[in-house]
Amino acid sequence: MLLVFLLSISVHLAQAQTKILEGQVLNSRTGEPVPFATLGVPGRGLGTVADEQGRYLLRLPPSLSDTLIVSCVGFSSAVISPTALAAGKRVFQLAPQEHVLSEIKVEHRRMRPALLGNTKSKGDIFWMGGSSGKRTVDTEWGWEFGALLKPVRKTYLEEFHMYLSANNYELLRFRLNLYAVEQGRPGRALLSQDIQLVCTKQQQGWLTVDLRPYEVLLEAQPVMATVQWLQSEKTDPEDKYFSIPVMRQSRQIMVERENSQAAWTVHDMQPSLYFTVMTE
Incomplete structure (x- = not known):
């Protein structure tokens, strides 16, 4: 008592x-x-x-x-x-930003399909988001998590994939972000269009979003790809969480921050997320 x-x-x-x-x-x-x-x-x-x-x-x-x-x-x-x-x-x-879209011409005879990132659905540990026993997790929305990727040639992004090993939310919403690499951490934002992943009914496994309508082109230089937690819904406050598998690495390639303005931290791990691409 x-x-x-x-x-x-x-x-x-x-x-x-x-x-x-x-x-x-x-x-x-x-x-x-x-x-x-x-x-x-x-x-x-x-x-x-x-x-x-x-x-x-x-x-x-x-x-x-x-x-x-x-x-x-x-x-x-x-x-x-x-x-x-x-x-x-x-x-x-x-204030909305003004963007002048340049024409993108994809010459398929010079392109080949490839994968960029970690395609494994299993990891050494699970990186978790969410809280148990709390009626709200609004203070955790904005949490961001991702990895360093290194396209070796000019690359067009076709699909983005992220693996959820656990998820007991009725609705989860994430935003895909891409950043230039500055001093080993995410720097200038590269995307001008809002690309989101939404999963419902406690969906698990690979989540996929089609990137072809956005015509995203990466140059042959390192980039940070992250997902940002935007929204979650669950009636029962108990056991609210989701998890993403990560693999241990010999170098620091995974990044994370608590919300949109928090300091980035880096880890010697790699999360289960990757892109299906067309590359030169």
Whole structure:
């Protein structure tokens, strides 16, 4: 009984020490919602992801004096100052980025199919996301995880594949991100279109998304490919988790961060994700 009482006190103290911000992320040009925009505090494990209507619930410590970064693929990021947050600013606007699409001509006589990444469905350990016994995991949305890939020739991405060894969510949504490599970590974002993977009904095994409509071309240079956790739904708060197999490596090629603005960490492992490609 004493243990239950102490746990209850601990929960109430944690709630009292958390400041909850609720609002919406909008397109500054059209006024429409920006679905699944990310919100994060630079260099810290604080952040979340907005829903389909751009609405967010962000839990922050009351004494926070850092800026907040709001971002989404295809938009310029917005920097929200602590002063603006303290003054009650809760609706954030993102400006669409202008992109001039260059024509891509694929000469199939010069191309051959290939694979890029780790195609194995088994690993040495399982990298897990989610929490048990919590009614919400919104503080974990925005978590990002991926690997270093090294195309040796000009490469067109046709499909992306990721393996889920476990999944008891009724809905899981991820975003595919590609980054230039800067000082051994993800740097400049390379994609201008929002590419998502959605799995329902506790789907497990290989998840696949067709990349041909996006016409993604990689040059012959290293790239970081990651998936970012955007959304999850499960009625029962118990046993909410998913896992991805990873294999141990002799070099650090796996990257991870807690949310969209947290610091990247690197690991001597390789996750089960790969691309089906056409390469020169």
